[in-house]
Amino acid sequence: MRTVFVLFDSLNRLSLGPYGAKTIKTPNFDRLAARSVTFDNHYVGSMPCIPARRDMQTGRLSFMHRSWGPMEPFDNSFPEILEASGVYSHLITDHLQYFRDGGATYHTRYTTWEYLRGQHGDAWQAEVAPDWPKLKQQYHPLQYSETRGVDQYHHIINRQHLHEESDYPLTQCFDSAITFLDQNGAADDWFLQIETFDPHEPFNAPERFKEEFPTDYNGPTLDWPPYGRVQESPDECSELSAHYRANLAFCDEQLGRLLDYFDEHGLWEDTALIVSTDHGFLLGEHDWWAKNRMPIYEEIAHIPLFAYHPDYADQGGSRRQSLTQTTDLMPTFLGLHDCGVPPEVTGHSILPLLARDQPIRDAVIFGTFGSAVNICDGRHVFMLYPEHVTTEGLFQYTVMPTTLNFLFEVDELAQADLVAPFDFTKGARLLRTPALEKSPFNPYFGPPVFFDTETVLYDLAADPKQERPFRDADIELELTVTMRTHMRRHDAPAELYARLGLPIPRDAGPQILSQPATPAARSVEPTNG
Secondary structure (H helix, E strand, O other), X not given: OEEEEEEEOOOOHHHOHHHOOOOOOOHHHHXXXXXXXXXXOEEOOEEOHHHHXXXXXXXXXXXXXXXXXOOOOOOOOHHHHXXXXXXXXXXXXXXXXXXXHHHOOOHHHOOEEEEOOOOOOOOOOOXXXXXXXXXXXXXXXXXXXXXXXXXXXXXXXXXXXXXXXXXXXXXXXXXXXXXXXXXHOOOXXXXXXXXXXXXXXXXXXXXXXXXOOOOOOXXXXXXXXXXXXXXXXXXXXXXXXXXXXXXXXXXXXXHHHXXXXXXXXXXXHOEEEEEEEOOOOEEOHHHEEEOOOOOOOHHHHEEOEEEXXXXXXXXXXXXXXXXXXXXXXXXXXXXXXXXXXXXXXXOOOOHHHHHOOOOOOOOEEEEEOOOXXXXXXXOEEEEEOOOOOOXXXXXXXXXXXXXXXXXOOHHHHHXXXXXOOOOOOOOOOEEEEEOOOOOOOHHHHOHHHOOOOOOEEEEOOOOOOOOOOEOOHHHHHHHHHHHHHHHXXXXXXXXXXXXXXXXXXXXXXXXXXXXXXXXXXXXXXXXXX
């Protein structure tokens, strides 16, 4: 078997033609849907980018134990399992988060990998003394920074080096993919992952794509929305949304190059193709931009998934209503290559769904570390928040103390406990590290910056846009019981139940094995040697 997995970042499902988009044409996503099975109820697991990728690579949810962080030594990794079975895996990506402290153990799980430079805040081009007065005129204040290390700073520098369409990392990803297929297409037993940062912000695409979406905005470059409430003028909002559509059109065209290659080289006969994203993105819906800060609305949580398998080519154009989520990709990839699924995996292969629509799960739970635990049963979404999101007593469980671009703070590690294994850590004991207000992840997606943190219920059948939250004790009880079952299956820590006001299972861990040293015990007597 040969498999191609295309992973875009921040695809808003409702911006795609197969999911009902009206404001943008996506002819190549339409072509893909005509060939493949389209999943109508596919959901995220752990949020945002790197937590989602840990779910995809390991086949289990991670947000109940950990924020943004690397693969852990005890994690199952599907490309490593493939390699152990003789299946070659190759990653092509321009996703810079793999190459920062908080994601640096993902790409090295593949047999080989290639990184295309220049996206977002990639610390790529070295320019010691930029012409800041000139650059300041070119960019809207929302996306301008002269502070080294800030993503906007690096993006401004990098963007000066993107002149031709061939310079764009998105183009280079698909160029590299076609090269891989030219060199290896005749071989068997390989897995190719084409992973693009687009259409993640900044929505930077060649100008010809923006021409399709004119606005009345007249100002410096504005294609990077803030992570916050909509406060911009109508013209600014239109400009930001237009740039997203332009970037999505760019993605669609590049996807078309891959589909053309499948057509021209007969890959539909012997190659599986799966296309999805890590999460969605708010483009002004609910008066919010982006993700992380606000509740995980449908525009973020409910994501696209297309799956083609040569054995089920006759199912092209069909749709599935069964609930699926990102954790299901890992066992699916293993199933495509006849590899066994480790017992720690909680996801379900979607391969049986290609033959016929049948339930593989009763619900999905998803969330961001430290925020609500959310559940969807296909009809209702219940967002269960802690009464006080910023309450102390939240911990991270890890032996890899890095996050985002940072190492853990020494103060965090000084207060860490050594705790007994969870059922998925294969006997490995962990550091239980308190999530302090000064924790490096907090300014980005930690408890101090969550908003609208009220427990709510939505009826997706009657209110698909989630405009009318309500409460119903009977429905909430049923969903809470199901949520607690899923939490137990993932060996959620005892304090998470307590934060959510749920009964704590008697067997909930972890057991503390050693306390952090006292300040006096940590002091070191001076020596003469």
